[in-house]
Amino acid sequence: MLFLPLLTLALLSVAFAEPRVSPLVTHEKRSHTPAGWSRSRRHDSAAVLPLRIGLVQSNMDKLEELLLDVSGPESANYGKHWSAGKVAQTFAPSRETVDTVREWLGDSGIEPSRIKLSGARTWIELNATIEEAERLLNTEYHVYSHFTGKEHVACDSYQLPEHVSKHVDLVLPSIHFDAVIKRDNNPSGHTLRNIGQPGVGLKPKTTGTVSSILNQLEACDQQITLICLRALYGIVYEPVATSKNSYGIVEYTPQAYLQTDLNMFFGNFTPNLVGSSPKMVSIDGGYAQTEYTGFDYNGESDLDLQYAMSLVDPQPITLYQTGDMVEGASFNNFLDAIDGSYCTFEGGDDPNYDSIYPDPYGGGYEGPEDCGTATPAYVISTSYGYNEADLSPAYAARQCAEYAKLGLMGTTVLYSSGDDGVAGNGDLCLNSDGSQTANGTMFNPSFPGTCPYVTSVGATQVNPGASVAEPESACMQVIYSGGGFSNYFAMPSYQAAAVEHYLTAYPPPYTASQYNATGKSRGFPDVAANGANYVVAIDGEFELVFGTSASSPVTGSILTLVNDARLAAGKSPIGFINPTIYSPAFTGAFHDITTGSNPGCGTIGFNATAGWDPVTGLGTPDFPQLVARWLALP
Structure with missing residues (x-):
């Protein structure tokens, strides 16, 4: 475990x-x-x-067993998700x-x-x-x-x-x-250093502005727009159970969308959404700041919302805007807000990793810490991440357990797998002493993608000169799909057969001094989606954007549509999907990606192969197949 x-x-029972x-x-x-x-x-x-x-x-030793009981497609309790009260009672010390x-x-x-x-x-x-x-x-x-x-x-x-x-x-x-230094002497005068801050953690990349929008299927190898995604993944569906369904996108201040950018994108691709905004839930002082603009501040949120809102229209989107402009926020600050029991779980937030509210230093959000104030959506996508080595094993395990609890309650949690191949954010690799440097030689897995209770999403691309009817490959333009094997977490039972097949049929040409070669650790990502050449409106211009930052919200949109179909049929949301998608019942429900690799740390990384691989996971979504198979489940 x-x-x-x-x-x-045995407790001492004798007095004195x-x-x-x-x-x-x-x-x-x-x-x-x-x-x-x-x-x-x-x-x-x-x-x-x-x-x-x-x-x-x-009952932490039973966590995986309990989660599989409501998430495994062959379980008699499939889809019978728990209440928050039952979760808290079950895991109390x-x-x-x-x-x-x-x-x-x-x-x-x-x-x-x-x-x-x-x-x-x-x-x-x-x-x-x-x-x-x-x-x-x-x-x-x-x-x-x-x-x-x-x-x-x-x-x-x-x-x-x-x-x-x-x-x-x-x-x-x-x-x-500290996982990330929150306050520094940045000469710009902007003192925040945290998730969401430019230069910190996972972030999208751009190759600059687009001179003209092609927006045609024949050009999807050059520009990805909505019609390309719909063609690639068979997305033909209009939501009907929108009052029952929910989809959440998480952003960390100072990352924020601009309404003018949303309108610009919608005006070109989804005219009926012009003037529409996500339903924003402010967590610990979060707001759509406009003091700082530019790609580094607006790129992520603009990307996530423009594509997610368009793909699930008319399903409303909830934006969890987390952290203020001074203290910022960590993943735990977000988790506090959507699960009140987590605020005190194993002692609550760590002031060395997490932002503490009210702001103890002054100048930031002075209200009480948000604790159980937001309802978790059925699908939650986050396009941010740490390197696993940024965090202690105990801290990572504490957070990972919370994702399992969200799965027990019926929430699907998606995280981007990273954009630097087998290297970590910033193209850093590990040294034998655990430190991270640019010239390190050991692979550096990401987190939370390595947590076995989240669904990690890698990136693919339409190859140059290819059409949407041809197979995609692992993304090898501007970014490389994050993937590999955890140094912290054991292999979950649901992926054992898939990972063992990969290691046996396609043994990686690396030694134990380069990656966790035990064959017993969590492999990631689980799935993938296109992550190259997205056309995104940012600060009044269209730019080409790359990253698993795009892959995760697109995958979340597809799973939100699956939930809509199940809810309309009177069934439960899909919840934690990994045991299901790795099961024989879902063989063929993803487009297998068999070309490309994820270079890093002085190597070509792992190769995409037939079946699951640590580059693109099980492959990219086949929406009609996914809907049909999930509707066949109880």
């Missing part, structure tokens, strides 16, 4: 028993100091540290877990009045001096400095008593560093 198993321990003695074990350890940081000094022993202990959730951690703290000299248990019983917190924290965790805390001037408190590793370690997921603050 992917997460620490919940192992039950001696404190339990068990050997110390290393709970988490960091292999290197992240780039840009350096240790500056030992922390003051009298300083106060807000110590937070994330408790192991119940056991009394034994809470009591074990409390007793350890008490035995260590922490007065009971100082120990606070969160409302969801998922988090124990206390304010401890550095001296106390170091004694509790058998570690040393240091202050680290970033080249931007920011300081951060961390340790290299920490230990827990063996009997306590089994009940704890992670302790904060400890080994973790």
Whole structure:
């Protein structure tokens, strides 16, 4: 299983028993100091540290089994999705877990009045001096400095008593560093550095403006427009269950659409939508900012909304605009808003990764953190991503579990797989010590695409000189489809046969020093869609845009139409789709992509082959086949 198993321990039942003695074990350890940081000094022993202990959730060892029960096409419970209350109840920490951690703290000299248990019983917190924290965790805390001037408190590793370690997921603050620096000394004066910020994480690419729009099937190898996508994937369908259905697009401020750009695109391709806007749900101060414009600020959101709104018309689109202009936001800030139980799950947000609201520094959003304030759509597409190595395994596992819970509740979660082939964002590769550099030689998988509970979407292209009637290839213009094998997550059972076939029939010509060659790790992407030469209206001009940033919202649009057909027939939404699409019942429901590769890290990457491959997954959608097969399910 992917997460620490919940192992039950016998509790002491005799009153006034001696404190339990068990050997110390290393709970988490960091292999290197992240780039840009350096240790500056030992922390003051009298300083106060807000110590937070994330408790192991119940039934996490059954997470995949429970999700398969409602998502596997052969299950008698297929489509019988859970309520949010059932999810929270099922995974709440056991009394034994809470009591074990409390007793350890008490035995260590922490007065009971100082120990606070969160409302969801998922988090124990206390304010401890550095001296106390170091004694509790058998570690040393240091202050680290970033080249931007920011300081951060961390340790290299920490230990827990063996009997306590089994009940704890992670302790904060400890080994973790910022995934992205949020505030810096950017000479432009714009201090935000986060997901959505230019130059940070996954983002679309452009080759510049389009002198004339071709908009004809014969030119789809040069420009992708709506008619090309409809022809490629057989999208002929008009939604009829729009009041029952929902499709969400997630954007992170300062990324924002311009209404003038939407109108410009709609005027050329979907005239009845001129003047239409998505239904915006503001999360933690998010809004469609207009202070900063240009491709780096408007390109992603314009791309996502112009194509998604057009392909699912007249189905309304919900825009989850996340984070303000000062603090920004992380994926966890979004997840907090659509699932109230997640706000406190395993201790809630990590201030080293996630933006905290109200803004503790001043100048940002001063309202309360959004927690359970937004309804999750049936399909949610996100065109942003981290490198898996940006995050600790414990942090990634914590978030990945939330995607499984959304699947249990009937939501399909899509993420772009990345645009740098087997390299990570910024074309960075891994070194043996876990650091990331441009000259690294180890493949650098993306996240959340490697989480086995999301559907990861790669990119294809219409080959130069080819028509839409000919097979696409893996995208090899401007970007390369992200793909490979996780270094954090085990192979889920639903894809075992597909991945094993690939590794046996087409063994990659690389060694274990280059990628996770165990044959037991999660492979990605799961599916693909066109990611090259999109015509997008941006800041009053049409530009050619490339990226899995386009592939994900297009795939989400197609799955939203499938949901419409099922809802119109009185059936449930498709929810977590991976067990279904990998099943024999869906063989032939995707256009298999067998040419192209995804270069990176000094290699040609993996090859697209017959069947699943770590470049284009199972292939691109065949909408008529998908609708027919999903309608055949209960």
